[in-house]
Every structure is written in C-alpha cells, then in structure tokens.
Amino acid sequence: MNVRLSEQSAQPDETAAGRLARLREAMAREGLAAFVVPSSDPHLSEYLPERWQGRQWLSGFTGSVGTLVVTADFAGVWADSRYWVQAEAQLAGSGISLMKMAAGQPMQFVDWLAEHLPSGASVGVDGTVLALAAARTLADALRSRGVSLRTDLDLLDAIWHGRPALPVGAVYEHAMPYAAVTRAAKLDAIRTAMRDKGAQWHFISTLDDLAWLTNLRGADVEFNPVFVGHALIGLDSATLFVADGKVPAELAQALASDGIRIDSYERATAALAALPAGATLLIDPRRITYGLKEAVPASVTLVEAVNPSTFAKSRKTPAEAEHVRATMEQDGAALAEFFAWFEGALGRETITELTVDERLSAARARRPGFVSLSFATIAGFNANGAMPHYRATQASHATIAGDGLLLIDSGGQYTSGTTDITRVVPVGNISSAHKRDFTIVLKGTIALSRARFPRGIRSPMLDAIARAPIWEAGADYGHGTGHGVGYFLNVHEGPQVISHYAQPEPWTAMEEGMITSVEPGLYRPGCWGVRIENLVLARSVGETEFGPFLDFETLTLCPIDTRCIALELLRDDERAWLNAYHQTVRERVLPHVAGEAKAWLETRTQAI
Numbered sequence: 304m305n306v307r308l309s310e311q312s313a314q315p316d317e318t319a320a321g322r323l324a325r326l327r328e329a330m331a332r333e334g335l336a337a338f339v340v341p342s343s344d345p346h347l348s349e350y351l352p353e354r355w356q357g358r359q360w361l362s363g364f365t366g367s368v369g370t371l372v373v374t375a376d377f378a379g380v381w382a383d384s385r386y387w388v389q390a391e392a393q394l395a396g397s398g399i400s401l402m403k404m405a406a407g408q409p410m411q412f413v414d415w416l417a418e419h420l421p422s423g424a425s426v427g428v429d430g431t432v433l434a435l436a437a438a439r440t441l442a443d444a445l446r447s448r449g450v451s452l453r454t455d456l457d458l459l460d461a462i463w464h465g466r467p468a469l470p471v472g473a474v475y476e477h478a479m480p481y482a483a484v485t486r487a488a489k490l491d492a493i494r495t496a497m498r499d500k501g502a503q504w505h506f507i508s509t510l511d512d513l514a515w516l517t518n519l520r521g522a523d524v525e526f527n528p529v530f531v532g533h534a535l536i537g538l539d540s541a542t543l544f545v546a547d548g549k550v551p552a553e554l555a556q557a558l559a560s561d562g563i564r565i566d567s568y569e570r571a572t573a574a575l576a577a578l579p580a581g582a583t584l585l586i587d588p589r590r591i592t593y594g595l596k597e598a599v600p601a602s603v604t605l606v607e608a609v610n611p612s613t614f615a616k617s618r619k620t621p622a623e624a625e626h627v628r629a630t631m632e633q634d635g636a637a638l639a640e641f642f643a644w645f646e647g648a649l650g651r652e653t654i655t656e657l658t659v660d661e662r663l664s665a666a667r668a669r670r671p672g673f674v675s676l677s678f679a680t681i682a683g684f685n686a687n688g689a690m691p692h693y694r695a696t697q698a699s700h701a702t703i704a705g706d707g708l709l710l711i712d713s714g715g716q717y718t719s720g721t722t723d724i725t726r727v728v729p730v731g732n733i734s735s736a737h738k739r740d741f742t743i744v745l746k747g748t749i750a751l752s753r754a755r756f757p758r759g760i761r762s763p764m765l766d767a768i769a770r771a772p773i774w775e776a777g778a779d780y781g782h783g784t785g786h787g788v789g790y791f792l793n794v795h796e797g798p799q800v801i802s803h804y805a806q807p808e809p810w811t812a813m814e815e816g817m818i819t820s821v822e823p824g825l826y827r828p829g830c831w832g833v834r835i836e837n838l839v840l841a842r843s844v845g846e847t848e849f850g851p852f853l854d855f856e857t858l859t860l861c862p863i864d865t866r867c868i869a870l871e872l873l874r875d876d877e878r879a880w881l882n883a884y885h886q887t888v889r890e891r892v893l894p895h896v897a898g899e900a901k902a903w904l905e906t907r908t909q910a911i
Contacts, residue, residue, distance in 0.1 A: 352524055757849070
C-alpha cells in the first residue's frame with residue numbers, strides 16, 4: 304500500500320489536497336453537501352484490504368479507526384484519543400482537521416453534520432461499507448434536521464485512479480488437529496440457532512465468523528488469517544461467495560461434501576435479492592452493511608440478532624484451549640529469546656524501535672506453526688510509549704538509548720492460536736515515578752486477573768476491577784481494559800469486551816471458554832506510557848447457592864519485569880500472585896529455550 308501510494312503521489316494531483324478536490328468535484332456533480340468516508344469495508348473489518356482503505360488514501364491518516372467528513376469548505380477526521388498525536392502529525396498541511404472524539408462515542412461526526420448542514424441538504428456515503436446500525440443512527444439524526452442521506456454512491460471509484468482490486472490469494476484449510484470441530488458440526492449448530500429464532504436463512508459477512516464456520520483461512524486482510532467472502536446459510540443449503548479462483552478444486556470438493564457450494568463474490572447481493580417471498584432471514588445489524596440489507600426484498604421478514612457464530616467462536620472448546628496453552632509456551636520462548644538478545648545488545652549496538660519489531664518478529668517466525676504477526680508491533684520508547692496505538696516508521700522512530708521505559712505490544716498468529724502481549728522494560732536508569740506508574744498498572748492487571756465473578760456477568764462491568772487501583776492513585780486511561788481474542792483468527796473479537804465505554808448489553812456476557820485480554824495502562828503524554836497485557840481464559844470455578852462462578856486462567860507466559868516495580872506498593876497477596884505467575888512461566892517455557900534465553904528466563908522469574 305505504501306509503495307503504491309508513494310508512486311501515485313508523484314502525480315500533480317495526488318496530494319491529499321488534490322484528492323479532496325476531485326472528491327468535491329464528484330460531490331458537486333451529485334448535488335451532495337457532504338460525503339462521509341468511514342474506516343470500513345463490506346465486511347466491517349478492523350483491518351481493511353487495500354481496496355477499501357479510502358479514508359487513509361484520501362487523508363493520509365493511517366490509524367485503524369476514524370471517519371472522514373468532507374464538505375465544500377471543510378474536511379475533518381474524527382478520531383479518539385489513541386490517535387490524536389498520530390493524526391495531528393499525519394494531517395498537518397493537508398487541509399484536513401483533526402476532530403477529537405470522546406472515547407466510546409464513534410458517531411460524534413453525526414452531531415456535527417446535523418448542526419452544520421442546512422435543511423434540504425444531502426449527505427452521501429457508500430452504503431456497501433456502512434454498518435446497518437450506523438446507517439440507521441446517521442439517517443435518523445439527519446432526518447430530524449431535514450437533511451437526506453444517499454447511500455447508493457461509491458465516489459471513490461470515480462476518483463481513485465488505480466484503485467486496488469479484490470485480494471486474490473488462495474483460501475486454505477485450517478486442518479486437524481487444530482480445527483477441533485468439523486464444519487459440518489458447526490453448520491448443524493448454526494442451523495439449530497436459526498430454528499430457535501424462527502429463521503430459515505442466515506447471512507454472514509464478517510470474515511472471522513465466515514472463517515470459523517468453514518474451517519478455512521486466508522491472507523486477504525493484514526494480520527488476520529481470513530479471506531474476503533460472504534455466506535448464505537439455509538436450513539438445508541449453504542453458499543460461500545468468494546472471488547473466482549480463490550478456492551482450489553480439491554478444497555471445493557471437500558466443501559461440497561459438507562454441503563457448501565461455491566459462488567462468485569459479486570453474486571452475494573443477487574442471492575439476497577432472490578430470497579423467496581415470506582422467507583425469514585437472520586441478520587446481525589452490527590455485522591452487516593446497509594447496502595446488503597437493502598438488497599433483501601421487502602417481502603422477506605428480518606430477524607435481527609447477534610450472529611450465532613459470534614457466540615460460538617468466542618467460547619473455545621477444551622481442545623482449542625489446550626492448543627492455545629501450547630502456543631503460549633512457544634510464544635513465550637520467542638519472547639525470552641528476544642529479551643535475552645535485547646538486554647545483551649543494549650548499550651553495545653544501535654537499537655531502534657524498528658529493530659525491536661524486526662528482532663521480535665524474527666524470533667516468533669522461528670517458532671513452529673507461526674503464520675504472521677497478529678497486529679502491527681507497537682514498540683514505543685519514552686514519549687512514544689504514551690501513544691497507545693503508536694507505530695514506528697522509517698521516517699519517524701526513536702533510538703533506544705539513555706534512560707526510560709520501552710513499551711512493546713506485540714502478538715503472533717499461529718495455526719494453534721493467536722497471541723497478544725504487552726510488556727514494559729527499563730532502559731538505563733529509571734525513576735521512582737516510572738516505578739510508581741508501572742506498579743499501579745501492575746496492581747490493576749493483578750486485580751482483574753485474580754477476579755472471581757458470576758457466570759454471565761456483562762463483561763463491561765468487569766472494567767472497574769482493573770481501574771480501581773489506578774483510580775485510587777488519581778489516574779486513568781482512555782481505552783478499554785480487555786477485548787476478546789480469536790483462535791487463529793482476529794486478535795480482536797466479540798462479543799465480550801471489558802470496557803466501561805461499551806454498553807453492558809446481554810450479549811456481552813462472560814462465558815466459560817472465552818479468551819480475553821487484560822491490559823490496563825497509564826500514559827503521560829510527552830513522557831512515557833505503561834501497559835501490562837496478558838491473555839486470560841474464563842473457566843468454571845464451581846457453583847454456590849448464588850449460582851455458577853467463573854475466574855480467569857492467565858494464558859500468556861512471559862515475565863513481568865520486576866526491575867520496574869516499586870515493591871513497597873505491592874501487598875503480600877499481590878506479591879504472591881506475581882511469584883506464582885513467574886513460577887508457572889519458568890516451568891512452562893524453560894523446556895523450549897536454551898543458552899542465553901534460558902539464563903534470561905531464570906533471572907527474570909526469580910521470586911520477589
């Protein structure tokens with residue numbers, strides 16, 4: 304993507320200003336007062352194939368979340384606090400303003416449009432990439448001000464010269480033993496859920512749901528082992544819509560034997576339009592676009608509910624959990640090799656934030672079953688670590704030298720599981736203020752990791768457990784505390800989310816088998832940042848007269864650097880938890896390392 308854009312930027316109008324000028328010309332031709340470019344695709348993915356990275360192409364802002372709004376005399380990107388520093392730098396000189404968005408309020412741009420557009424104006428957005436729920440919110444807000452919404456326009460196609468095509472990489476099987484449940488069994492479970500809701504048909508667009516259901520994987524989306532497609536499931540039929548040539552003949556035969564036929568990606572909309580009158584169709588309004596919903600005939604009854612596959616894939620089976628445990632041992636060994644090298648090389652050779660990414664990625668790549676990173680590594684030294692979604696580039700990065708804290712947030716995709724971990728390590732001499740912040744965050748990590756709670760509690764309600772020690776210190780952080788994690792799937796998945804910014808809906812309930820991150824933080828802009836992240840597995844701890852209870856098994860296996868701890872701030876029970884965790888790390892990872900990595904692991908897991 305960067306190469307293609309840099310090549311295009313050599314053309315006179317391929318600056319952000321030139322692209323905006325072309326967009327405004329197209330808007331004028333259609334009679335639009337404003338055009339909205341969300342960060343989404345027809346599958347509402349977090350990481351977008353190049354074809355749908357329109358917001359980035361127009362604005363130059365590379366953050367994964369943000370909405371661009373363009374009028375005749377204004378352009379702005381709405382982004383939350385995780386991206387403010389990055390967006391200010393990337394938007395500088397573009398004529399595009401950063402609109403600072405409050406956490407948990409992704410639709411704030413709607414209020415701006417309703418306030419600034421006159422009655423009778425028209426707003427355009429490509430309905431094929433706009434979530435149905437978001438489209439309803441947008442349309443209702445504009446309608447109340449006499450502003451109309453057009454969703455039938457893809458203006459990017461008219462102005463984006465050389466726009467990338469659909470990804471063409473082949474789809475492949477996620478094979479046994481790692482695919483512990485057959486796709487036939489998964490289809491049966493989905494159809495049972497459809498019957499329970501009175502639905503004869505079910506449409507799936509979200510790529511991780513699709514990959515989970517079919518036991519297929521791909522490489523169409525950066526960092527996520529998924530492929531671009533849709534599926535239409537009937538009570539006695541199933542069709543997978545993917546680009547021609549993506550499914551090898553032998554795999555197509557295997558799918559056919561399980562009752563799944565292949566059709567062209569472009570025919571998904573027509574298949575929805577062809578549903579018979581009187582049919583009932585199950586859709587998830589948060590996981591289908593407005594454009595696809597509009598293809599459904601008015602004679603078809605819609606049943607709106609969370610995709611059954613979203614619940615099913617979040618609850619890992621015992622076999623999947625065991626594969627993830629083995630994956631964590633390998634990932635922990637890769638981290639031990641990296642940190643042993645890092646500590647030995649620090650002060651002896653030049654190390655930059657880019658070097659950290661390169662060496663850590665190489666260590667993971669040597670581990671069995673490794674496929675790719677699970678997201679872009681965040682390696683932030685001192686002030687860069689204070690930006691939760693910072694990413695070093697060739698043009699802008701820090702050298703790791705002097706004194707301070709280095710924050711590293713990284714993860715890997717393995718055929719046997721997905722990892723995500725954040726650690727903070729000292730560089731040179733660190734201050735008592737560094738140690739205080741680190742220890743406050745550690746107390747939050749320990750508090751939630753040790754929690755016991757009723758099964759089915761709505762996951763956003765757990766957020767305060769991790770924040771309590773941080774709040775007690777008069778501090779806070781502007782992101783959620785935990786997200787669901789897939790099984791060789793997306794590093795971010797639902798339905799659970801540990802965040803007070805999220806609504807505690809019934810479908811966010813914590814259930815046994817869910818893998819979730821625990822990642823409180825504390826950030827001092829311009830100075831340093833601290834985040835300590837482990838993945839945990841929700842497990843049953845029995846039942847009392849008050850009902851069934853769950854707790855968390857910590858899955859991640861990597862030492863937490865005790866050199867950063869203000870020991871006087873830890874209670875005895877917190878020290879006991881940390882010592883027990885380090886003993887587990889040592890016992891589980893030690894068989895997978897040797898030499899300097901083994902010595903490092905033994906040193907960093909010593910009891911305090």
